[in-house]
Amino acid sequence: MRKYLSVMSTLAMAATLSAHAAETIYVGGFGGSTEQLFKEKIIPPFEAKTGAKVVYVPGNSTDTLAKLQAQKGKQEMSVALIDDGPMYQAVGLGLCAKVEQSGAVKELYPSARMLGDSSVGIGFIATGLAYNKEVFAKNGWKAPTSWNDLTDPKYKQKVVIPPITNGYGLLTLVMMSKLNGGGEATMDPGFDVMTKKVAPNVLAWEPSPGKMAQMLQTGEAALVVWGNGRVQAVVDQGAPVEFVYPKEGAVVIMTAGCVVEGAPQAVLGQQFLQHVVSADMQALLANSQGWGPVNKTTKLTPDVMERVVYGPEKVNALISPNYLVINAKRAEWTNRWNRSVER
Incomplete structure (x- = not known):
């Protein structure tokens, strides 16, 4: 009898793996080095565990969101990995299913549990300042410490900030408003400061990460607004560059994930999201991409801890x-920005 049960159990397991093996799950996510990490290190163990095949569809956040909108009611993707701003849009449009509250999802920081429990953060990125240390030393400038440094006339034509269509430009506007009596609901102070004090210092409103990295490396850009992960990649190439957490606080950008509403492989989608936020996968993302772990149980080496948003103190300090x-x-602000700030 015991042998019979064992055989039946083995057959059932084989049938389950066979069923998954016939399944292909499409995951929309970031391109570049993130795509490479997923394909080489994150997807293979998931495929080995489930027997399913994962097809990774690279694209920036707005492209992935547009695909989800276009395919509503006949979705091809089962999981979407995009920045938190577009993710809130996706949730608002009913494109994300409820995240199962089990497994690794229960190990996340509260701030990684996004509104409505239809998506979760998969990595913390701090938006702050970065500067070229050689340029600062040559000019006898002290290291920047505040968002208000962007308004200092001594940096005229030495500041580079991404445009408002990029998350970093948008968050610069938000912080300028917050520091001058406004906020998201009252953006006039932010536009006033950006137009009169920040824009005269800006050499370029640069959307390209590659171009931004080049300008920061060469010193053409002395001071920039960027994410800690992006800056770390420049530092790793040997450039005399340093990231600064402004004294008023760095702003969080979360990379986020959701299981698509109406996903063709909803069960596998939930399993894949659990896999991405597991402690081991979070450590890989921290090591390779500079994303701060959203899973509280993630263990990192001391040098990686220094480079990323890690631990309750750093996580809780983010704005x-x-x-x-x-x-x-967003659309109204973009039009106003194009008219008054980035002329």
Whole structure:
């Protein structure tokens, strides 16, 4: 009898793996080095565990969101990995299913549990300042410490900030408003400071990460607004560059994930999201991409801990933007920015 049960159990397991083996799950996510990490290190153990095949569809966050909108009701993707701003839009449009509250999801920091439990953060990125140390030393400038340094006339034509269509430019506007009596709901102070004090210092509103990295390396850009992960990649290439957490606080950008509403492989989608936020996979993302772990149980080496947003103290110090207000006003702000700030 015991042998019979064992055989039946083995057959059942084989049938389960066979069923998954016939399944292909499509995951929309970031391109570049992130795509490479997923294909080489994150996807293979998931495929080995489930027997399923994962097809990774690279694209920036707005492209992936557009695909989800275009395919609503007949989705091809089962999981979407995008930045938190567009993710709030996806949730608001009903494109994300509820995340199962089990497994590794229960190990996440509260701030990684996104509104409505239809998506979760998969990595913390701090938005702050970065500067070229050689340029600062040559000019006798002290290291920047504050968002308000962007308004200092001595940096005229030495500041580079991404445009408002990029998360970093948008968050610079939000912080300028917050520091001058406004906020997401009252953006006039932010536009006033950006137009009169920040814009005269800006050499370029640069959307390309590659071009931004080059300008920071060469010193053409002395001071920039960027994410700690992006800056670390420049430092790793040997450039005399340093990231600064402004004294008023760095702003969090979360990379986020959701299982697509109406996903063709919803069960595998939930399993894949659990896999991505597991402690081991979070450590890989921290080591390779500079994303701060959202899983509280993740263990990192001391040198990686220094480079990323790690631990309750750093996580809790991050400023969280109000994307419910931001997304409702984004088009209006973009038009105003193009008219008054980036002329």
